Amino acid sequence: MELRYGIIGCGMMGQEHLRNIALIDGASVAAIFEPDPAMRAQAAELAPGARMLDSVAAVVAHPAVTCLLIVSPNHMHLAQMEEIAAIRPLPILCEKPLFTDPADAPRLAALRAAYPAPIWVAMEYRYMPPVAHLIAQAPVATGGIKMLTIREHRFPFLEKVGDWNRFNRNTGGTLVEKCCHFFDLMRLIAGCNPVRVMASAGQAVNHLDERYGGQTPDIWDNAYVIVDFENGLRAMLELCMFAEGARFQEEISAIGPLGKIECLVPGPGRFWPIHLGAPPVPQVIISPRSPKGPLVLDVPVDPALLAAGDHNGSTFYQHQGFARVVRDGQTPEVSLLDGWWAVAIGMAAQESAATGRVVDLTRAAYAPTAAQGHQQ
Known part of the structure; x- marks a missing residue:
């Protein structure tokens, strides 16, 4: 099974993910949502085959996408996962942290209880x-x-x-x-x-x-x-x-x-x-x-x-593990x-x-x- 990523956010860390996805056998980027014009242009150079879309919803609904990667600013992560859950709950690799406001813990609990697909939290270290x-x-x-x-x-x-x-x-x-x-x-x-x-x-x-x-x-x-x-x-x-x-x-x-x-x-x-x-x-x-x-x-x-990012190769190994989750039904190593x-x-x-x-x-x-x- 080919992994066809939909990516939400392609700033500095998102572009590191792009470089590492390119090293994973059978993985590609199908769609990207990045609202900043400069970051969007850089992402397009790294993933020329990806469609640049105008919203989270458009990425989630794109028929070619088989899994999702969230690399947006911290305070957006939880709301974006909730939006995905309401549209098309695909497997997600979500950058840390999962949430930023202590009052939002019950929302995360509700998401965890109801989300039917695997979610892997990006703990590269x-x-x-x-x-x-x-x-x-x-x-x-x-x-x-x-x-x-x-x-x-x-x-x-x-x-x-x-x-x-x-x-x-x-x-x-x-x-x-x-x-x-x-x-x-x-x-x-x-x-x-x-x-x-x-x-x-x-x-x-x-x-x-x-x-x-x-x-x-x-x-x-x-x-x-x-x-x-x-x-x-x-x-x-x-x-x-x-x-x-x-x-x-x-x-x-x-x-x-x-x-x-x-x-x-x-x-x-x-x-x-x-x-x-x-x-x-x-x-x-x-x-x-x-x-x-x-x-x-x-x-x-x-x-x-080392050339693909700033985290001593860990981003690549993380995507390898996430690929096993999507392809083989394994449980995420970072829940x-x-x-x-x-x-x-x-x-x-x-x-x-x-x-x-x-x-x-x-x-x-x-x-x-x-x-x-x-x-x-």
Whole structure:
């Protein structure tokens, strides 16, 4: 079965998806809705066989389309999935986050209960080769993870169409917009749900001198977040978005009674300074407690995949998995519940940082509950 995508939104991330879909056997793009003229022109160059349409509804109704990809601004995702459900509920790959307003959690619960086709939430970081290697090896290397740390030292938010990503009302806040990826990793690695979140965050450096419609951006650029899980695992996120001079962008470490495993992930190769030579190669380091002796493993990524996007090949592997869902009827590896929990942790972190209080996720109205489908 050929995958014929209908794509909703083709800005910077949408175009990365286009480049990766072109690498998937038996996949093509049948239709695109992108309202910005410049982005639409760039998308047409990448997918010359696709029809450019004028609405979400037109893409969903296009008879050639067999699956859908949502890559619109964050605050549009939920309403667009609801519109799709009312027209023609095809399999969907939806970019994160699923929703941005805590009050919209019941709408997501209703969608999850009623949508008859599979929905895969785009959590690309799971599929970065060094991260996937850490996830696979961590139980043995650590003897059971007790502490998990994720550090991202990266560049500021990039410019997006209409500067939508400069304001919390559109993004859900940095700890939802950017960091739901990391909270998804935490929950995946923990193998259970979070119970408490505490955070300190703010806007220290970035975007302070920018004005859009007379308004100053309110998006945060640094944070510490601690998440406690049901099984006693403690996880911490350290985020800094004015540290693009670092050699590695992400550093993830998992520690248990037998040892430590960590992975080091470089940022997008297009940002690496040419005068420094070749970009860094991702690494996984296994450090047993006894006998001591760290083992360093290079985990190179296929150059063709690196050229197709900014996420170390993960977008390609994600589309491979989504293809198995559409063609073979497999269950999405990243479910609506997974995506919901990732957003809920981010919302709890936003709330904790804003109020100075610990947030109990077992009581938060925007988190999944037993009545809303707590179980898979």
